[in-house]
Amino acid sequence: MTTHVDLPGGRLETLDLAGDPSRPPLVLLHEGLGSVGLWRDFPAALNRASGSRTVAFSRYGHGRSAPPARPRGPAFMDEEALDVLPAMLTALAIERPLLVGHSDGATIALIHAAHHDVAGLVLIAPHVLVEHVTLEAVAAAREAFEHGGLRERLSRHHDDPGVTFHGWCDVWLDPAFSDWSIEAALPAITAPALVVQGRDDPYGSTAQVDAIARGSGGPVEALVVAGGHAPHVEHTREVLDAIVRFVTTACSTVASRSANVTP
Numbered sequence: 001m002t003t004h005v006d007l008p009g010g011r012l013e014t015l016d017l018a019g020d021p022s023r024p025p026l027v028l029l030h031e032g033l034g035s036v037g038l039w040r041d042f043p044a045a046l047n048r049a050s051g052s053r054t055v056a057f058s059r060y061g062h063g064r065s066a067p068p069a070r071p072r073g074p075a076f077m078d079e080e081a082l083d084v085l086p087a088m089l090t091a092l093a094i095e096r097p098l099l100v101g102h103s104d105g106a107t108i109a110l111i112h113a114a115h116h117d118v119a120g121l122v123l124i125a126p127h128v129l130v131e132h133v134t135l136e137a138v139a140a141a142r143e144a145f146e147h148g149g150l151r152e153r154l155s156r157h158h159d160d161p162g163v164t165f166h167g168w169c170d171v172w173l174d175p176a177f178s179d180w181s182i183e184a185a186l187p188a189i190t191a192p193a194l195v196v197q198g199r200d201d202p203y204g205s206t207a208q209v210d211a212i213a214r215g216s217g218g219p220v221e222a223l224v225v226a227g228g229h230a231p232h233v234e235h236t237r238e239v240l241d242a243i244v245r246f247v248t249t250a251c252s253t254v255a256s257r258s259a260n261v262t263p
Contacts, residue, residue, distance in 0.1 A: 003056065005088065008087065009069055025094050033168055035065075050072055072170070080108045098247060107182065114189050115188070126209045139166075193212065193220045200226065
């Protein structure tokens with residue numbers, strides 16, 4: 001059952017599943033058209049499999065959260081990573097989370113980790129640079145929203161599907177966004193990362209995985225599977241198993257650090 005957390009910018013729809021307090025809490029960051037509800041049963045499955053506290057929230061303008069204070073611009077992922085996410089973590093009394101991001105949510109996780117200490121990163125179909133295939137897929141989604149059934153489908157999950165859709169689509173198709181990249185920020189990330197990528201993802205290629213592995217300042221594991229933009233849905237068991245192994249390693253690292261702290 002979801003609740004709401006009040007932040008200065010408004011209320012955010014939140015799912016908070018209890019877990020072992022000795023393990024890093026998992027904080028899920030959804031994709032560009034996502035929400036708490038559109039994670040479906042993945043947070044609960046991850047919570048059961050990992051034993052960790054698991055939190056998901058809908059960003060402003062998504063799901064049942066308050067609308068954004070202003071239209072989104074090309075810097076919106078930086079704002080989410082450096083303003084909204086820290087405020088949310090403070091409100092939930094979460095320190096050093098393990099961030100699990102999907103698509104734009106994975107990018108937000110990376111930007112946050114370049115400036116804040118995190119236990120680890122699970123990056124599902126992340127974006128660190130703009131690819132032509134991504135823009136083609138976003139343009140196709142715009143066509144489906146304007147002339148297909150996408151608006152109606154989104155209306156089942158978002159209070160204002162127009163705000164949700166244009167807050168994502170208009171940024172990606174803005175000419176000022178065409179040379180966007182966060183590759184320069186990657187060396188500042190020292191946390192371990194697990195990157196999960198669909199081999200046939202219409203929104204991005206394994207070039208994203210390669211860029212993270214090449215540029216990150218921390219260790220990077222990769223899991224490339226068949227399928228598209230939602231490998232955690234298409235290959236739930238394989239992805240869950242990989243995440244649980246990764247989380248267990250992160251927990252062991254945390255325990256080792258704690259044991260080596262001199263009182």
